[in-house]
Amino acid sequence: MTAGRQLLAALLLAVGAHAHAAPPPIAAFFDNSPFNGAMLSPNGRYLAAFIGANDKRDGLAVVDLNDLSAKMVAQFSDTDIGRAQWVNNERLLFSTVDKSAGRRDVRYAPGLFAVDRDGKHFRQLALRRNPFLRSGDDTRELLPWHTFMLQQAGAQSSDFMYVADLGIVGAGIVQSEDLLRLNTRTGVATPVAHPGVSKGWLLDQHGEPRIMKTLDKNIEQVLYLDPATKQWRTLASFDAYTGEGNGFEPLAFGPDGVLYVVSNHGRDTRALFRYDLANNQLPAQHLVDLDGFDFHGNLIISQDKLLGVRVHSDAEGTYWFDAGMKAMQEKVDAKLPGTVNLITPPTRPETPWVLVESYSDKQPRRYLVYNAENGRMSEVGRSAPQIQAAEMGPRELYYYKARDGLKIPVWLTLPPGGQHKNLPMVVLVHGGPWIRGGSWNWNADAEFLASRGYAVLEPEFRGSTGYGTQHFLAGWKEWGLKMQDDIADGARWAIQQGYADGNRICIAGASYGGYATLMGLAKDPDLYKCGINWVGVTDINLMYDSGWFYSSDLSDGWKQYGMPQLIGDRVKDAEQLNATSPLLQASRIKQPLLLAYGGADVRVPINHGLKFYDAVRRSNPNVEWVEYNEEGHGWALPQNRIDFWGRVERFLDKNIGAH
Known part of the structure; x- marks a missing residue:
């Protein structure tokens, strides 16, 4: 077999999936995926894919769809390729990310690089670190380390692309975003003149x-x-x-x-x-x-025509305006029944190939190419390749009424198999909190818990976004109050519906979800038998001032103009902030508790966890503490994700055991 064919074989199935008699191992859910997406060239003749085959760092491979020959065009020995865009049909722009380093150990910026689709004419365009940390004159022609790719591809018709020059201060706060017009072959960049301080751009x-x-x-x-x-x-x-x-x-x-x-x-x-x-x-x-x-969505444009709109309601989907694309969607859906199938055509097609992303609540995302002329379909790769849909549980969106009548969306994931009544349940609270929490898709956290026999309830409590203005505004200044009641009302709804055993419910979450976990244990001790908080806020005042020793990436503008309106004013709402502080309510929490924090977290600095742990263990002997020194706001390293969820599994088994 040729090297190209070997690479293509690795692309087609980076890791073979095998049936498991027992539930899939933790690593199947939380290890780094060997395949991380694909994108068609503007003309549709080539496919670029991110792959880390044979225990190597993630590289950038290009497949010629004419003969399915493949070539690795860029790969490093000490870091991974993280993002890429087609500059034109012959050239790619990409940046790096070190998947082996937690936040504490990150020493390099993503950098910028360009290479032709055949691996030739490789060029570094931007530094990966500050020039004063380097020696020699090799940095003179390179852009500064704070040069980043845009989320937009641009014209894709020349060697030029627009990139962003970010003004970054402190612990990663972006104060400005200037624009550069970059020649990806020569490395020459020209700044774009503009008034004021820019915070973002849109290309026409x-x-x-x-x-x-x-x-x-x-x-x-x-x-x-x-x-x-x-x-x-x-x-x-x-x-x-x-x-x-x-x-x-x-x-x-x-x-x-x-x-x-x-x-x-x-x-x-x-x-x-x-x-x-x-x-x-x-x-x-x-x-x-x-x-x-x-x-929420984006336009789908091809051949200078608006073909449709990619949308995201309960799940992702496509609203097609073009009759030809509607017909193609029907053909693809017939070949891939039971899944959401997202078709992306090339922008200036010269071939009949389109890219298809296919997924369901039980099936992690797969990438395929489909030939609209002959109906040929080939899988390119998939995320979480050890996961088999037959071993996963169903996930659905429901609604319940909070105690004041507000309709609350909620995601319910159940274990695989037929036993879906009177189950031990984990109430999994999303972070943010001003984000949309869930979607109809394969969710590693929820499916892992479901595979271990737990029902998983994820309420979209008031303040969550994505469900209208009224739902969002109803959460203002309701941390620990009505937002918290919504979560408890969801748990009681699950009990009333017969899904959950009211004597075996644990609350869990990260960031704001960690805050809600602690407040839930204090406020509803009869409802929750245990709690799991990772990287969670433990005191709102600590968000305003984390202390001189701890760095925070919350901007001064957010603290001055956002937090007082959405969360609470330190002076005007002082009494409320004290009453809704898990740190000040720690003595009320008697249930078993698992706490996990990152030593390099700048969103919720570790003093949130340390102060709370010190306070709660004075009156609660059933508190487990784990610190991942190198991690930030969440677990970047697979070994830490696997360790953490192993601890979660043992903790739940001990306190509300599914078996």
Whole structure:
């Protein structure tokens, strides 16, 4: 077998999946995946994929779809390739990430590199560390370490791309984002002139900068570079932290130059609109909305035509405008029944190949290529390859009413098999808290717990985003109060529905979820028999001031303008913040408790955990403490993820055991 064929074989199935008599091992859920995604070239002739075959670092491979020959075009011995984009049909831009290092041990920035699809003309474009830490003159032509790829690919029709020059201070706070036009062959970069301090950019249909966002104190502005006048003008101005004002989120430019934006615009849920640039206003009628969900998604453009919109309601899906794509979707769905199948065509196709991402609640994401002419479909790779769908449990979205009548969405994951009643249950609380917690997909945390015999309940308590403005606003200043009641009401709903054994319920979560775990143990001691908190907030005042010794990446703007409105003012709401402080309520917590923190966490510094552990163990002997010294806000290293979830499994088995 040729080297190319060997590589292709590794791409097609990076790790073979085998049936397990016992539940899949912990590593099947939490080890690093040997395959990490793929993307078609603009013309659809080539497929770039991220793969770390044979225990090597993740590299960048390119497959020629004409003959399925494959070649590793970039791979390092000391770091992994993390992100990449097609510059054009012949060249790729990429950056690195060291998957063997926790946050404490990260010494390098991602850097920027470029290489041709055949592995030739490799060039480093940006440094991976500060130049004063290096010697010699080899850094003079390189961009600074704080140069990053954009999330947007750009025109993909020349050797030029736009990249971001970030102004980073302190523990990783981004204060500005300047734009550079970079020649990926010569390394020459030219800054883009702009007014004010930029915080973000949007490229137009030609891949040129057209929208810029600025932030002054708490006011965000959306500016538009008018191609007719070559001048910047303001489209919107609103409060960046509370959303107050006539704001919207620029999404993308269509092939005809129409600006598409996401906005509430008099609605409870956010929808997709075509923005009227001539009159600086939103139209009365939206283009796409999602019943019960805020719009989240992206445009699908090919051959200079808007084919459809990728959307995300309970699950991801596609709203096709194009009849041909609707027909192709039906054919792909017939070949891949029971899964969500997301089709992405190349932007300027010269072949019939499209990329398909396929997944379900039981099936981790698979990547396939599909030939629209002959119907041929080939799997390229899959994440979590040791997981078999038949060994996973079902996951569904339900709704229940909180005690004040507010409708709360909740994700329920059940063990595989037919026994779905009177189960021990883990109430898994998402972090944020101002994020959407769950989706209909394969979730490693929930499926691991379900594979061990537990029902897993994930409430989208008030304050969670993605379910409309009313749901979000209802969570303001409700940490430890109505937000906490929503979680308890969800647990009681699961008991009433017969899913959960009311005597065997444990609450768990990370970050805000860790905070809610501790408050739940204190506030509802009869409901929760144990708790698991990792990297959790233990006192809101510590978020405002973590002390001179501990670094925090919470910006001064968020502390001044966001936290007082959304969480609580240190002065005006002092009594409430004390009453909802797990640290000050530690003596009330008597249940068994597992605490885990990262020694290098800058989002929730470890003093949150240390102070709380010191306080709670004075009156509670059943507290287990683990510190991963090199980790930040969550576990980057697979050995720590595997160790942590092994501890979780033993802790749950001891306190609410599924067996």
